[in-house]
Amino acid sequence: DVKVTQSSRYLVKRTGEKVFLECVQDMDHENMFWYRQDPGLGLRLIYFSYDVKMKEKGDIPEGYSVSREKKERFSLILESASTNQTSMYLCASSRQGVKTQYFGPGTRLLVL
């Protein structure tokens, strides 16, 4: 089974803090994704990566950056957290050419 793990289930941070959300997948997938999930809005793509050190902006990249130094790990970075970034963050991965994405359990981030 594909396993996608995220470093934290719950996280509480202060406004202005730098926040790192980590995602690791164990199936050698080329593609990795970061989404945020908000009630009434569904999931929206923040960034994705199709290879090590490669990244593409999604629909809502403002206020976020990403890092992919190793194939199995994809990090989402909030350079200066703000209260409007309080949300559920979901990581996903997929094999290149295969359309199905596999999701991690999510990180619920609260920014005070």
Added chain:
Amino acid sequence: AQTVTQSQPEMSVQEAETVTLSCTYDTSENNYYLFWYKQPPSRQMILVIRQEAYKQQNATENRFSVNFQKAAKSFSLKISDSQLGDTAMYFCAFMKGGGANNLFFGTGTRLTVIP
């Protein structure tokens, strides 16, 4: 841009009954994929079923089946013999064909199975 619409924010169904969740989408693409994902209260998003647009036959997975109407751009999910474990948020999602990897999600339908 692709849009996915789920017009039913919440639904409920009696255990063992059948329920249908609706989804419509808007695209000018001819080659694409459609998905239903399930997110139980534990929050792990799980793929329920997928449909390739070029296939005319509706996909089925055990108690889950879809009604794919390409001309109407409709992709509904039917759950037969509903079980308590089907209680979850259900998201409809769209992906273009070819080399695309982006999923476009609807806003979700919260389904509650009543014992």
